[in-house]
Amino acid sequence: MIVAVVIAGCVLLAVLAFLVPRLSRHPERGTQRSLGAGARAGSKAPGVLGRLFAKPFHSSSRAVSRSGSAGRRTRGRMPF
Numbered sequence: 001m002i003v004a005v006v007i008a009g010c011v012l013l014a015v016l017a018f019l020v021p022r023l024s025r026h027p028e029r030g031t032q033r034s035l036g037a038g039a040r041a042g043s044k045a046p047g048v049l050g051r052l053f054a055k056p057f058h059s060s061s062r063a064v065s066r067s068g069s070a071g072r073r074t075r076g077r078m079p080f
Helices: 002-019 022-042 048-077
Strands: none
Touching: 002 022, 002 048, 022 048
């Protein structure tokens, strides 16, 4: 379920970044902030478990960042 939400968020951010690049930064930062909070909460577990619980949030945060930047980059390459 969480994977589907992250994928939907990435697609939504990519489309938003393509259509309105400046306005897409605020939702991207909000998503980054919420995923960062999950990573911080997961890393509170002791030892290896902390890294294991935080890793999905870090990789999801990276995916959100890449989808937003890809939308803005694609918009910048358009000839119109």
